[in-house]
Amino acid sequence: MIIRKKQADEVDIDMSLLSRLIVAQFPQWAGLPIRPVELSGWDNRTFHLGDHMTVRLPSAARYAQQVEKEYQWLPRLAPHLPLAIPVPLAMGIPAAGYPWNWSVYRWLEGENTTLERVVDLREFATTLAQFLTALQKIEAIGGPPPGQRNFFRGGPLATYDGEVRQAAAVLDDKIDTGAVIAVWEAALAATWRGSPVWFHGDVSAGNLLVKDGRLSAVIDFGCFGVGDPACDLSVAWTLFEGESREAFRAALHVDEATWARGCGWTLWKALIELAELPDVNLPKAAKKPRQIIDDILADHNTF
Numbered sequence: 001m002i003i004r005k006k007q008a009d010e011v012d013i014d015m016s017l018l019s020r021l022i023v024a025q026f027p028q029w030a031g032l033p034i035r036p037v038e039l040s041g042w043d044n045r046t047f048h049l050g051d052h053m054t055v056r057l058p059s060a061a062r063y064a065q066q067v068e069k070e071y072q073w074l075p076r077l078a079p080h081l082p083l084a085i086p087v088p089l090a091m092g093i094p095a096a097g098y099p100w101n102w103s104v105y106r107w108l109e110g111e112n113t114t115l116e117r118v119v120d121l122r123e124f125a126t127t128l129a130q131f132l133t134a135l136q137k138i139e140a141i142g143g144p145p146p147g148q149r150n151f152f153r154g155g156p157l158a159t160y161d162g163e164v165r166q167a168a169a170v171l172d173d174k175i176d177t178g179a180v181i182a183v184w185e186a187a188l189a190a191t192w193r194g195s196p197v198w199f200h201g202d203v204s205a206g207n208l209l210v211k212d213g214r215l216s217a218v219i220d221f222g223c224f225g226v227g228d229p230a231c232d233l234s235v236a237w238t239l240f241e242g243e244s245r246e247a248f249r250a251a252l253h254v255d256e257a258t259w260a261r262g263c264g265w266t267l268w269k270a271l272i273e274l275a276e277l278p279d280v281n282l283p284k285a286a287k288k289p290r291q292i293i294d295d296i297l298a299d300h301n302t303f
Helices: 015-025 061-080 121-137 157-170 177-189 229-233 242-252 256-276 283-300
Strands: 034-036 044-049 053-058 088-092 102-106 197-199 208-211 214-218 225-227
Touching: 015 034, 015 044, 015 053, 053 061, 061 088, 061 102, 061 121, 121 197, 121 214, 121 229, 121 242, 157 177, 157 256, 177 256, 177 283, 197 229, 229 256, 256 283
Parallel strands: none
Antiparallel strands: 034 044, 044 053, 053 102, 088 102, 197 225, 208 214
16 A cells, blocks of 8 residues: 655644744734634645734745745736735744744635535636636746656656556556556656646645635645646546536647646546555545546546
């Protein structure tokens, strides 16, 4: 079984640590209340700072380079985008036993996306596609390329070939392994030959904010960069279905090769999630990755 262990460089982050950092580095904010956000995420620990700011502290060294990247590039991208994205206000430095740079952002209004919070999922899908299209049209020269610091998002799918085949082997008697490998190999063969464009790298429900039932902001750009945008298509299967998935694809105007690579990115993640479960027969835990795999296989049969 594939098991992802806690890395040795991960650190414990709490409000006491953040308070010490704020007092030492940004005394003008020292009197503001600090509280954890509802969903903090894995790469970073996120806190409210007063009523109008958030603070994000990388939880491990492999996430730390995201801070400077966001601080440098997000202000350049924001004016060209139709939805709000995080606005860096300040960058903290290592101190008080915390070893990496960290960020203060303006607070963005909205709630994490759930199906219950969305008024019209088809409209939501179209709005997201328009955002990604606008992102891809921004001049990409000099932007950060795919690499280890963004877990090779925007790079070649072949990077994860070993993980996919290992996960498929683990799940051999639980899924249609032959069909899964056929989809994966089709994705590998759909080579991307375009010029590098901007991509977000982690388009998921948790990184999309809803306000008044509609998409209002896109957050958490830690994996963004310039390269192949197919990695941003995973949301087509993790959030959308049926008409909303078709609306998303139509609004993006992607070709079959890009869609196939998007299938590949999504399949990789769903397979390793399912393979990592202590018991893949647990219905609640396995339901989502199983459904994603089934949907991808069904879509592949319509190509």
